[in-house]
Amino acid sequence: MEENGSLYVTDIGKHEVRRYRRGESQGTVVAGGNGSGNRLDQLSFPQYVFVDRDHSVYVSDSGNDRVMKWVEGAKQGIVVAGGQGQGNGLTQLSCPQGVVVDQLGTVYVADARNDRIMRWPKGATQGSVIVGGNGRGGQSNQLYGPVVPFIDQYSKSELLELSYAYAPEKEYIVDETAKQFDIEIIRLPVRHCILNPIEICWAELKKSVRDQNTTFKLKDVEKLIWNWLNNCDSTFISNCIDHVQVYEENFKKADQFIEQIENELNDDDNIDNDSDLTEDEDEDKGEGEDEDQ
Template sequence: MEMVNVECEEQEMKINNDEDLANSLTIQIIISSSYLRRLVMTFSDLMKQAMVSTIIRYFIFILFSFTVRVESQFCRGISQYDQCSLNSACACFYIAGAIDTGICTAIFTDCSKLVACKSPDNLCDEPNHRCIHHPLCHNLPVCYLVPSFNEQLCPPIAVMNTTTTIPTTTITTAAISTTTTKTIQQLVIPNIPVGARWAQNGTNVAGGHENGNATNQLNEPWGLFVDDDQTMVIADTWNHRIIQWTMNDKNGQVVAGGHGQGKQLDQLYWPSDVLIAKDTDSLIICDVGNQRVVRWSRRSGTTQGEILINNIDCFGLAMDDQRYLYISDTDKDEVRQYKIGDKNGTIVAGGNGRGAGLNQLNNPTNIFIDQQQTVYVSDYNNHRVMKWNKGAKEGIIVAGGQGQGNALTQLSSPQGLFVDTLSTIYVTDPGNNRVIRWPKGAQQGIVIVGGKGQLYYPIGLSFDRHGNLYVVDSWEHRVQRFSME
């Protein structure tokens, strides 16, 4: 793929209009040189999907009281529609009224959905929309949805912090009550020997038949939960569904969603993670595109879910043995602990603004909770794994933290996370297409699989009770099992 040279430089843009609160927008763009993430999608892969016209709709609307932070990517020094990311599904759209500055975002081909900007100030009424030029659709500038969560699809060349003020949207849902505090072992953690090794060539245990929506296919899956009997529950993200796969089956079974992307209770919109709640025999799902956490019963005949938590930019989920639910919030850069039925939760990691301090996180993704309620977090943009002891005010770096890179002391956008009984950390390192094992107290990790063409952007990770490793090989649209030798 031909690389595009994008000039990145520090810049600051401010747009003010005192007459209308909804148009009062202050943008501070800080662009610093950084590593390009190794996130590659070929155009041919994209065209195989019947979803090209809806790619843009997966982005999260970050709406909370008085403040919205939009993460997106600006491009300079290149032409309209030029590739501005290693992902060829993204292009540069010039900003109306700006000089030589565009927004790098996903290609949206449904021109009929676009409306003209309000002249003469090039304003947009819809939240999270920006006025851009799109000459293939309209001669005049149009309002275009700017993603608030495009780091998975359009890896940013630079980090931009945007603050805006808009009205708050509130959705009310009924609380889900709980009356017992019975302790149930939520996750069986295998005893993995210190010198354990895994087969270097994995076995396809789900998907692997190119991308598609048949029951023997997956489409860029992200999250994974492996049950005691080796049943896999997979967040089939681009298919907007949760699919269950029993060991040795040729086809999976759709157990949540699968009715297209949408916000109805029988639909999902870019699910990123899933777990099985043992006490209620239900699935708890992070429904990214709908900014909610939902629960679906696993009982036969279930046709829709119920909302547990709304208006949350969730990404990762975990549950401890006391039935507390933990959720990472990529907008607030925090992890919260919830009792089922609670809408507010308690901060247990981060929550001190976006940053690289020991009391901060920067786009937390996957999480893991041990039996002492210790919180482990994949700190995506800080390229590290953080450990927060119960009640701690700041975390401890337990893997990475030496900048983005491919050395054994480094990680590149870590995601999937698992911690064994010896406190050894296992983390997917998608920017380096590998899985790293990081022993407790070690100064560097060990590559246990990948790095030699076996994986293509691995995200989710788990183990079964026998110590076999399961990896969501996202861009190969499959789950692979690596047997412990």
Template sequence: IPNVSTNARWAQNGMTVAGSHGKGNSTNQLWGPCGLFVDDDQIMVIADCFNHRIVQWRMGDMNGQVVAGGNGNGNRLDQLNGPTDVLIDKETDSLIVCDRENRRVVRWSRCSGTIQGEILIDNIACWGMAMDDQRYLYISDIEKHEVRRYQMGDNHRALVAGGNGEGNGLNQLNMPTNIFVDPQQTVYVSDQNNHRVMKWNKGTREGIIVAGGQGEGQALTQLSYPNGVFIDTLGTIYIGDSRNHRVMRWPNGAKQGSVIMGGNGKGIGANQLDFPMGLSFDRQGNLYVVDHYNQRVQRYSIE
């Protein structure tokens, strides 16, 4: 998690670091990308949803490399179907993938020659994932409107957010998409259809609204179908405010956010976005945004 100062600024024009050659399944293209994960070496892995694959891009490469799926949509172990999120598990040098349409979470080794994955969790309407320092896996479920914590290799699953049916109460969620877990095992949830971000402290029965929650809209107090969420060491929240085509930054405890990227109408310009979804930082504090309908990933350099 990067240390980002409170008065940090980023370039307003994004640099395309993956995709942007229209939608398609060539290795220089993406189609409906959703989530991404950036590791310490600035290697990106991207859930290339409508191509039913995970692609890896190194900084400066013109083409990505298929590292999971890519064999058409289906439920064989060498296939994915509409993957929405991915992360790298350094301990096992593997990718963990939310294989959404197959209702399962799968693991693919990063060793060369890997041709199929293994099922970690099945029968789950997963969307977003996060892993904490103890290697617990957190997964959002968009049908049960909850987030659960899983111990790797164990069937025990602890409820950590929601789980009280679809709704907008403080103990409820409505379509929880992306999630982020901090070192204290605090869970942040993009509560998409409630147009808010919720924070659930460890062991609590209800969450706290930390961004949005004022109905759908484009005021600085509002969000519209948020997706990607990331929290820096100061507790500042970064949000892919999807239908407002912008990325918002909410300082810890703030009543409103500021627009740090986009917000210039939807479009394909370098200062525009079209439904931003997953987002992530590298160690230097540069921000990476999945620009869903522009079929690209944008990188915004910290100034």
């Protein structure tokens, strides 16, 4: 969300980023929007977005293992991190997630599957590891599937406002209608695409077919699908489940963090209220002394 109130939304189904200005219901595509792919005018499963002061949009293009920058009004983006295939080299990323850009144009990105935070100076062809990169684990020099690089650029009140702004509504009209017909609606969790192993399998299948499809004939696509399914073993499924569990833990930590912020803000409000009461008492006391004189 920008200071002017514009909201930027990543749509992993349409492989695009949309900007919604105040009062808009349709929004405007500001990145991607040309189907899933690895061209400079395409995105593949975009995850996180960062908007700088010039309204340029930085997108973690997780399906292509890269971070892209889309200048305002541009028809295509430029690769500012990764883009050299999935891997753990300094020129590579693996399922990038949260991205933050400082005033110098330096990109900080959470390289989730490599369990590290990387820094890419403006114009650099490779990045450097600033946190993690020592395998997955709980040691002081390790990370476990990081999602965001850092959050200290936001104040506590801004974080709380963002958490409320993006929280799903708890009540829906359809729920009331369903109750009338004795129907129970079961919803997938928030951000369900990365919290369900089957969605990860589906994404990998589509990526495999896209990379190998050269004829664009239906029968050949069907062969590619069956070939992938026949080679999909228990190890791959287990890895997908492990990947989901990483995100579950990260979201649990995020929930705990928000609760902590709420408690701290409530404490701050109580302190402010106590200060106001003290000032009022001092004023009343002063007025009473003036009347006695």
